[in-house]
Amino acid sequence: MTTPVLEARDVTMRFGGLTAVRSVDFTVNSGEIVGLIGPNGAGKTTFFNCLTGLYVPTEGTVSYQGKVLPPKPHMVTQAGIARTFQNIRLFANMTVLENVLVGRHTRTKEGLWSALLRGPGFRKAEKESEAKAMELLEFIGLAAKRDHLARNLPYGEQRKLEIARALASEPGLLLLDEPTAGMNPQETRATEELVFAIRDKGIAVLVIEHDMRFIFNLCDRVAVLVQGEKLVEGTSDVVQADDRVVAAYLGEPFEGAPGTAEAAEVEAAEAAADAESADAESAADTGSTEADSTTKGEAQ
Amino acid sequence: MTDTTTISPAATERGPVPLPLSLARLLVVVGAVGTIASAFLSWTWTSDFPGDLTVYGYPAGLQILALVGGVLTLLFGLTLWDVKWLRWLNPADATSPVFLTALSAFAVCWFTGIAIAVDLGGLVNLDPGAYVAMAASALPVAGALALPHPAPGTGIRGYLTKPQLPAPTKVSALTERVIITVGVALALLAFTYGIGIDNDASETFIGYLLLLVFAAWGLMHTGLVDRFATTAAHHKGFASALAFVAAVVFPFTQNDDHNANVGVNILIFATVALGLNIVVGLTGLLDLGYVAFLGVGAYAAALVSGSEYSRFSGVHFPFWAAALTGMAASLVFGVLIGAPTLRLRGDYLAIVTLGFGEIFRITVNNLDGTSGPNITRGPNGITQIPDLNIFGFNLGDSHDVLGHSLGRFANYLFLMLIVTAIVVLVFTRAADSRIGRSWIAIREDETAATAMGINGFRVKLIAFALGASLAGLAGTVMAHVNYSVNPQPYQFAGAAPPNSAFLLAAVVLGGMGTVSGPLLGASVLYLVPEKLQFLQNYELFAFGVALILLMRFRPEGIIANRRRQLEFHETGQLDVPAQETLSDDAAVTKAGA
Ligand SMILES: Nc1ncnc2c1ncn2[C@@H]1O[C@H](COP(=O)(O)OP(=O)(O)OP(=O)(O)O)[C@@H](O)[C@H]1O
Ligand SMILES: [Mg+2]
Numbered sequence: 001m002t003t004p005v006l007e008a009r010d011v012t013m014r015f016g017g018l019t020a021v022r023s024v025d026f027t028v029n030s031g032e033i034v035g036l037i038g039p040n041g042a043g044k045t046t047f048f049n050c051l052t053g054l055y056v057p058t059e060g061t062v063s064y065q066g067k068v069l070p071p072k073p074h075m076v077t078q079a080g081i082a083r084t085f086q087n088i089r090l091f092a093n094m095t096v097l098e099n100v101l102v103g104r105h106t107r108t109k110e111g112l113w114s115a116l117l118r119g120p121g122f123r124k125a126e127k128e129s130e131a132k133a134m135e136l137l138e139f140i141g142l143a144a145k146r147d148h149l150a151r152n153l154p155y156g157e158q159r160k161l162e163i164a165r166a167l168a169s170e171p172g173l174l175l176l177d178e179p180t181a182g183m184n185p186q187e188t189r190a191t192e193e194l195v196f197a198i199r200d201k202g203i204a205v206l207v208i209e210h211d212m213r214f215i216f217n218l219c220d221r222v223a224v225l226v227q228g229e230k231l232v233e234g235t236s237d238v239v240q241a242d243d244r245v246v247a248a249y250l251g252e253p254f255e256g257a258p259g260t261a262e263a264a265e266v267e268a269a270e271a272a273a274d275a276e277s278a279d280a281e282s283a284a285d286t287g288s289t290e291a292d293s294t295t296k297g298e299a300q
Numbered sequence: 301m302t303d304t305t306t307i308s309p310a311a312t313e314r315g316p317v318p319l320p321l322s323l324a325r326l327l328v329v330v331g332a333v334g335t336i337a338s339a340f341l342s343w344t345w346t347s348d349f350p351g352d353l354t355v356y357g358y359p360a361g362l363q364i365l366a367l368v369g370g371v372l373t374l375l376f377g378l379t380l381w382d383v384k385w386l387r388w389l390n391p392a393d394a395t396s397p398v399f400l401t402a403l404s405a406f407a408v409c410w411f412t413g414i415a416i417a418v419d420l421g422g423l424v425n426l427d428p429g430a431y432v433a434m435a436a437s438a439l440p441v442a443g444a445l446a447l448p449h450p451a452p453g454t455g456i457r458g459y460l461t462k463p464q465l466p467a468p469t470k471v472s473a474l475t476e477r478v479i480i481t482v483g484v485a486l487a488l489l490a491f492t493y494g495i496g497i498d499n500d501a502s503e504t505f506i507g508y509l510l511l512l513v514f515a516a517w518g519l520m521h522t523g524l525v526d527r528f529a530t531t532a533a534h535h536k537g538f539a540s541a542l543a544f545v546a547a548v549v550f551p552f553t554q555n556d557d558h559n560a561n562v563g564v565n566i567l568i569f570a571t572v573a574l575g576l577n578i579v580v581g582l583t584g585l586l587d588l589g590y591v592a593f594l595g596v597g598a599y600a601a602a603l604v605s606g607s608e609y610s611r612f613s614g615v616h617f618p619f620w621a622a623a624l625t626g627m628a629a630s631l632v633f634g635v636l637i638g639a640p641t642l643r644l645r646g647d648y649l650a651i652v653t654l655g656f657g658e659i660f661r662i663t664v665n666n667l668d669g670t671s672g673p674n675i676t677r678g679p680n681g682i683t684q685i686p687d688l689n690i691f692g693f694n695l696g697d698s699h700d701v702l703g704h705s706l707g708r709f710a711n712y713l714f715l716m717l718i719v720t721a722i723v724v725l726v727f728t729r730a731a732d733s734r735i736g737r738s739w740i741a742i743r744e745d746e747t748a749a750t751a752m753g754i755n756g757f758r759v760k761l762i763a764f765a766l767g768a769s770l771a772g773l774a775g776t777v778m779a780h781v782n783y784s785v786n787p788q789p790y791q792f793a794g795a796a797p798p799n800s801a802f803l804l805a806a807v808v809l810g811g812m813g814t815v816s817g818p819l820l821g822a823s824v825l826y827l828v829p830e831k832l833q834f835l836q837n838y839e840l841f842a843f844g845v846a847l848i849l850l851m852r853f854r855p856e857g858i859i860a861n862r863r864r865q866l867e868f869h870e871t872g873q874l875d876v877p878a879q880e881t882l883s884d885d886a887a888v889t890k891a892g893a
Contacts, residue, residue, distance in 0.1 A: 052751060054747065054750075054751065073747075073750040073751045073753075074750050074751075074753045074754055074755045074756070077751060077752060077753035078753050082752075085751075089745050089748035089751075091740065091741050091745060091748065092744060093740075093744055094737070094740060094741065094744060098740075101737055102737050102741045102749070102752050102754070103752050103753075105734065105738055105752055105753045106752075106753030108734055110733065110735070111734075111735060112730060112735050112762055112766065114733075115729055115730050115732075115735050116726060116729050118729060125734075126733070126734075129734075165752065169752065169753055
């Protein structure tokens with residue numbers, strides 16, 4: 001049961017002078033739920049982007065089921081890795097059902113000609129896609145809202161819909177970037193169940209989260225990323241017991257901290273980015289809710 | 301304008317005109333009847349004023365429009381009295397349709413009175429009929445302002461508040477079809493009347509627009525327009541077949557081939573706008589040089605038309621081959637322009653297409669044998685393009701059908717109708733499929749779309765090339781309709797369609813992502829410059845003002861795509877960016893509930 005699904009070798013991502021991810025080796029095995037944690041700005045999302053081809057890593061390779069992935073998002077999805085986004089990126093003005101149908105893009109083939117000619121093959125494929133999409137909507141519990149616009153869904157349901165859309169591509173590995181951000185405890189519990197159910201479908205899951213209780217309940221293995229470097233990796237107990245992890249989260253200096261020299265630099269870059277873009281602003285917004293849940297998690 | 305409030309007569313506020321309710325209702329009806337009657341009087345003494353408003357007992361021009369406005373006011377006025385067989389007209393029992401239809405008649409009558417006085421130099425030129433019309437048409441407006449309206453505290457604006465509409469009563473499928481038929485017939489009637497207005501009678505056309513805008517606005521407030529739209533969406537096939545039939549009937553209603561010519565040009569313009577809608581409306585790519593693809597198609601068709609001025613004058617393709625040539629040529633250019641630019645994001649494409657549009661025109665201007673090789677004969681263009689001959693049927697000849705003589709332009713109108721039908725079919729089928737969904741996904745969020753496995757470049761290139769070849773197809777017909785092709789119309793912006801700016805405006809004004817939107821937008825944008833010749837020097841200015849007003853009050857366009865309508869109006873505010881609603885506290889609380 002331990003064939004590796006995803007193998008990242010020596011992945012480094014630099015933005016100009018800033019090294020957001022530094023020589024990270026990482027493996028996800030089939031049937032595993034793996035957590036990726038780390039303080040804000042540690043490079044978790046950047047690492048996800050490297051895995052899914054949204055960023056071309058400066059160094060290193062990512063392979064899926066033994067094959068090296070080209071750094072093109074659509075090819076990565078085609079290969080079998082699906083993801084969700086930290087700031088929900090649904091197709092806001094498409095219906096719930098259409099969102100999931102778009103997720104099926106890589107598993108269907110009908111091109112322009114078959115759409116124009118509408119032969120029996122086209123109809124059959126559309127029917128099948130719709131049936132599969134509805135199945136997924138049943139699975140996450142949004143079937144009743146199939147014709148609602150995605151933008152009109154409450155926050156928690158939007159996150160669920162993003163998961164359904166990702167699942168529609170029939171992935172072997174699902175990457176979740178903070179799936180419970182902004183959720184209340186009940187919704188978080190429900191998401192936990194959902195992730196287990198996804199694993200039971202035979203899909204490996206890699207999840208970024210700031211809610212520690214969520215992570216430690218869920219994950220077979222947890223990796224901690226601090227300032228772009230993998231600090232610790234192991235079972236929940238190992239990670240929870242590690243002093244360096246607590247120190248990294250609370251910001252205490254400790255012996256042999258990786259990248260201390262760059263801390264100031266990172267902060268400066270972040271400040272600049274914050275000041276510049278409205279995107280950064282909304283990210284900061286989410287940041288504050290994350291901070292809350294972090295404290296909660298820590299209290300456990 | 302779109303806030304909806306429940307109407308409960310007890311709680312409603314009275315209007316600014318202090319009259320008892322019963323008197324107000326009476327005033328509306330009496331005024332409406334007076335307006336109708338005034339249409340049968342003489343409004344001015346001389347037939348110098350367009351439309352000949354001098355005859356007693358026989359309404360003409362603006363008088364007909366006043367008559368229509370009066371009848372509408374009367375009908376809606378009567379709904380205030382719970383007349384049983386009129387209930388369906390105003391199911392919400394609202395005041396605003398009464399007010400708006402009263403305004404339509406008022407606007408027409410007062411505009412006419414003022415126009416007569418201004419055009420002919422003084423109030424002495426007004427006959428008593430005009431005074432009667434102006435006075436009578438003012439009564440329903442005053443009456444309506446004495447009626448209660450559903451949005452207390454908003455003053456006069458409350459009369460423009462769309463009332464909460466009750467759920468429509470169910471009717472049989474047959475009745476629905478009858479509703480569609482009546483709607484299409486009315487639309488055909490309105491369109492035929494508009495197109496039939498003499499080009500010199502700009503006053504009549506302005507009156508027509510006034511009536512149309514206020515009456516349409518009033519009808520929207522009754523919910524009848526929404527009702528019609530949902531009914532038509534229910535019976536899509538029937539509705540489009542009927543619209544097609546109406547378009548076929550149109551030439552038979554015209555005695556003058558000139559109007560058929562206008563009809564063909566509108567169809568060409570509308571078809572190209574529909575092609576552009578794939579690129580702009582569905583895929584969200586801004587193409588500022590789209591008219592060049594129309595030009596490529598037209599020139600390609602002209603070169604293989606057998607015209608003696610064509611470089612290849614010996615070559616005379618049959619129409620189907622010429623159409624394919626035009627499409628193929630546009631397709632090739634589409635791919636050539638798209639391939640290098642579509643990999644980039646956003647604005648680059650706009651700039652490159654803008655450049656391509658201008659380069660096309662300038663190049664065609666220079667391929668005249670002096671500045672470059674002689675292919676297009678430069679500014680002279682390729683002339684004397686022979687008429688098409690399809691299955692031995694010469695489109696240049698008049699034909700008698702059902703005792704009605706159909707001229708050359710009517711023939712081309714039928715050909716163009718087939719082309720339009722093909723383009724409509726391509727648009728709807730492509731939009732509702734895997735590829736169409738990926739276009740919309742890319743428009744919504746390109747990053748997310750690629751993360752869902754969509755090859756953005758490929759899919760955008762398909763949209764771009766498809767749009768280009770549809771424009772090329774329309775171009776092949778256009779070359780033959782106009783007898784000639786020359787570089788002049790293929791510019792970025794100009795005073796008359798088609799040009800890239802007008803095409804884009806037709807899409808935005810009509811409604812992005814819809815089929816009927818660009819068709820309607822193109823008709824409006826073609827007819828307005830054609831009928832209001834006096835605007836010529838101010839046209840672009842007027843056009844700009846109109847666009848700004850539209851974007852302020854109806855950003856989703858005349859025909860709203862369901863998505864876009866929700867997008868713009870559900871919050872009641874237009875300026876709330878989507879992202880903020882998401883991270884909003886309220887949204888989070890809602891998610892928690
Ligand atoms: N496109 C980019 N260009 C420049 N710098 C970037 C870019 N994307 C991320 N960074 C920087 O890389 C660092 C890591 O960011 P990242 O978003 O990966 O953090 P994170 O671990 O996901 O944090 P959070 O928990 O807040 O989501 C930050 O300093 C960020 O400013
Ligand atoms: Mg992140």
